[in-house]
Amino acid sequence: MALISSSGFDPLENMKNKNKPSLPKPARIPKEKEEGEIVVRSEVQPEDNAEYSLRPESLATYIGQNQLKESLGIAIKAAKQRKEPVDHILFYGPPGLGKTTISMIIAREMEASIKITSAPALERPRDIAGILSSLKPFDVLFIDEIHRLNKITEEILYPAMEDFSLDITIGKGPTSRIKRLPLNKFTLIGATTKAGSLTSPLRDRFGLINRLNFYEVEELKEIIVRSAEILKLKVSQEGAIIIGERSRGTPRVANRLLKRVRDFAQVNEEKLVTAEIAIKALDLLNIDHKGLDPTDRQIINTIIDNYNGGPVGIETLAAAINEDISTIEDVYEPYLLQTGFLNRTPRGRVVTHLAYKHVGRW
Ligand code: ADE
Numbered sequence: 242m243a244l245i246s247s248s249g250f251d252p253l254e255n256m257k258n259k260n261k262p263s264l265p266k267p268a269r270i271p272k273e274k275e276e277g278e279i280v281v282r283s284e285v286q287p288e289d290n291a292e293y294s295l296r297p298e299s300l301a302t303y304i305g306q307n308q309l310k311e312s313l314g315i316a317i318k319a320a321k322q323r324k325e326p327v328d329h330i331l332f333y334g335p336p337g338l339g340k341t342t343i344s345m346i347i348a349r350e351m352e353a354s355i356k357i358t359s360a361p362a363l364e365r366p367r368d369i370a371g372i373l374s375s376l377k378p379f380d381v382l383f384i385d386e387i388h389r390l391n392k393i394t395e396e397i398l399y400p401a402m403e404d405f406s407l408d409i410t411i412g413k414g415p416t417s418r419i420k421r422l423p424l425n426k427f428t429l430i431g432a433t434t435k436a437g438s439l440t441s442p443l444r445d446r447f448g449l450i451n452r453l454n455f456y457e458v459e460e461l462k463e464i465i466v467r468s469a470e471i472l473k474l475k476v477s478q479e480g481a482i483i484i485g486e487r488s489r490g491t492p493r494v495a496n497r498l499l500k501r502v503r504d505f506a507q508v509n510e511e512k513l514v515t516a517e518i519a520i521k522a523l524d525l526l527n528i529d530h531k532g533l534d535p536t537d538r539q540i541i542n543t544i545i546d547n548y549n550g551g552p553v554g555i556e557t558l559a560a561a562i563n564e565d566i567s568t569i570e571d572v573y574e575p576y577l578l579q580t581g582f583l584n585r586t587p588r589g590r591v592v593t594h595l596a597y598k599h600v601g602r603w
Contacts, residue, residue, distance in 0.1 A: 295468045295496050296342045298349060304467065305460035305492075306339065309451050313343070316449060317350050326379045327351060328448025329402055329429040331387070333436035335575040337493030338453040340432040341383065347430065348381040359385035363394045370409075373401050376427040387431035388438035395443055402429055402446045434571045455490025455579050458482065464492050465499050469514070474503050479516035487523050487532040489576045494532070501526060531580060531599065536564065537573055541582060541596045550597070552589030 297303040300310050300317075320327045327347060332340040341357070348355035356372060363369045363384070376382060384390070390398070400406045405424045410417050431447065433439065444450070456464070462478070462485040469476040476484075476499075484502060488495035505522035506514050527535050543561050544551045559566045564573075574590075577583035582596035597603040 295471055296345065297467075298346065300346055300350065302467075303339070303343065303346060304463045305456045306343070306453060309343070309453065312449070312451070313347065317347065321351070326353075326426045326428045329431075329446060330449040330451065331431045331433070331436070331439070331444065331447040332451055332453060333433045334453035335455070335491070336434055336571060337491040338455070339492060340453060341385070343453075344381060344383045344430045344432070347428070351379050351381070351428070353377070353379040353381060353428075355381040355383055357383045357385070360387055360389035360391075360394075363390065366393055366397060369394045369397050370407060373397075373407055373424055373427075374422070376425050378425045378427075380425070380427045381430055382427055383430045383432065385432045386434075387443070388433045388435045390443070395440065398429070399442065399446065455576070456488075456492060456495075457490075458485045461485035461488050461490070461492065461495045465495050468496050468499055472499070472503065474499070474506070474514065475512060476514040476519075477516065480514040480519040483516050483519035483523070486530060487528050489532040490579060491576075498523060498526075498528070529599075532576070533582075533599070536562070537577060537582075538600055540569070540573055540577065541592050541600050542602075544583075544590060544592045545597065545600070545602055551591035552586050553591075554589045558590060 300314055303310060316327050330344075330347070332343065334340065344357075345355055354377065356376070358372065363372075372382060397407070400408050400421075401424055405426050407422045407424055409420050409422060411420050412418065429447075431439075431443075436444075436450075436452075462481045465481040465484050465488075466476060466478070469481070480502075484498050485495060488498055502514055502519050502522040505525065506512075506518055509518075511518050529538075533541075539562050540558070543558065544553055547553075547561055548557075553561075555566055555569060559569055562569075574583065574585075577596075578585065580595070581593055582599060584591045584593060594603060
């Protein structure tokens with residue numbers, strides 16, 4: 242795919258002068274920014290900044306995803322020995338499991354910078370061309386929600402990923418010609434909650450494809466203990482387990498709940514987060530002992546009350562509870578499937594007897 246240079250972006254100029262990319266100035270993480278790290282056209286969630294200091298900075302301090310850590314450790318070591326960037330990586334799985342965090346760690350371990358963007362921010366050819374041509378050797382380009390790339394941007398990425406080159410079309414009509422510009426060797430990391438929505442030409446260009454799994458309670462407990470230490474909050478092992486059990490297998494949720502429990506302990510002048518304090522704080526937030534929140538329970542109760550336990554189509558369900566289809570699919574459903582409260586059948590969603598029991602309807 243060729244890039245039409247009439248868009249105002251001049252890749253040739255940009256290649257000559259790498260310190261002055263012709264992109265709008267990248268937004269920077271305002272505080273706690275690490276050296277060598279920038280966010281390009283920030284689409285960072287508010288919670289991401291708040292969580293920034295809680296992110297582990299090395300594979301050694303990253304808790305959980307053991308198989309993934311092992312294979313990434315090997316890939317990083319091998320790439321460094323060969324003095325090459327790590328092969329392009331695709332991470333998929335539900336939100337909050339650490340796709341961005343692991344990508345930051347990969348960049349750090351490669352002693353390179355990371356540029357973080359997301360597919361909806363890459364609207365025009367010049368957006369992706371500007372970023373690609375500003376990458377330094379071994380840099381990591383992280384594209385979140387990569388399944389949402391438009392066709393033109395995706396096609397610019399193919400030669401960039403395969404041959405580290407940027408194809409631009411010079412001129413128009415029959416006399417136009419394609420000029421191939423070399424790029425520095427980089428690693429593209431794509432993240433998605435919907436691996437099935439990626440086109441196969443894009444998927445095939447990733448050398449490593451990894452799924453991130455929900456975390457065990459024991460792993461979440463360790464993450465909570467580590468985060469509590471960073472936040473200078475005293476938490477008992479039992480208190481950390483209670484929070485871990487209610488964290489939906491998700492570190493992002495664990496850290497968010499820990500902060501809410503901290504608020505509760507502070508206001509009640511409690512010096513130590515015990516199991517009892519954690520239970521009181523989380524009960525107050527309507528988060529039950531399995532980590533279900535009011536929306537999860539509304540999904541279960543609606544399927545029971547309105548559709549006799551299912552099956553019900555996702556569109557119908559979304560309309561009934563007044564929630565986005567993609568929020569149900571990406572945020573709520575994966576955990577309800579994991580806990581065995583919900584099943585997906587060809588005819589729609591069905592709640593299980595476990596769900597009936599959980600909401601006291603059995
Ligand atoms: N904070 C968030 N996720 C983490 C993880 N996997 N390990 C350690 N700390 C974390």
